[in-house]
Amino acid sequence: xxxxxxxxxxxxxxxxxxxxxxxxxxxxxxxxxxxxxxxxxxxxxxxxxxxxxxxxxxxxxxxxxxxxxxxxxxxxxxxxxxxxxxxxxxxxxxxxxxxxxxx
Numbered sequence: 001x002x003x004x005x006x007x008x009x010x011x012x013x014x015x016x017x018x019x020x021x022x023x024x025x026x027x028x029x030x031x032x033x034x035x036x037x038x039x040x041x042x043x044x045x046x047x048x049x050x051x052x053x054x055x056x057x058x059x060x061x062x063x064x065x066x067x068x069x070x071x072x073x074x075x076x077x078x079x080x081x082x083x084x085x086x087x088x089x090x091x092x093x094x095x096x097x098x099x100x101x102x103x
Contacts, residue, residue, distance in 0.1 A: 016046070018078055027085060034088035045084050049077045 013032055016024040032040040039047075049063040067076035 016081070018081075022078065024081070028089060030092060031085045031088040033092050041084050041088050042081070045081055049080065 013029060014025065014027045016027060018024060027042070031042055034041045036044050051060065051062045051064065053060040063077045064074065068074050073079070
């Protein structure tokens with residue numbers, strides 16, 4: 001989080017605190033321009049990869065457990081996020097380079 005001139009917290013999308021030991025810095029804001037299902041792909045991945053507990057059932061969805069059990073790779077959620085940054089940036093380069101659609 002950053003603070004604005006009034007001292008209020010503002011969301012700093014260039015930084016992601018992955019856990020107590022890993023912080024991703026200098027995420028290009030352009031990476032948030034790639035939209036999937038109405039939201040930036042990075043936010044879509046963060047929403048689905050975070051650890052959360054369903055209030056009604058009490059079941060915890062933990063992408064870290066899934067990564068270890070299924071992928072045999074505890075780093076998979078982090079690696080996926082980093083790959084999505086690259087895919088987002090490269091996709092937007094392609095999209096921005098397309099000619100205007102003449103309809």
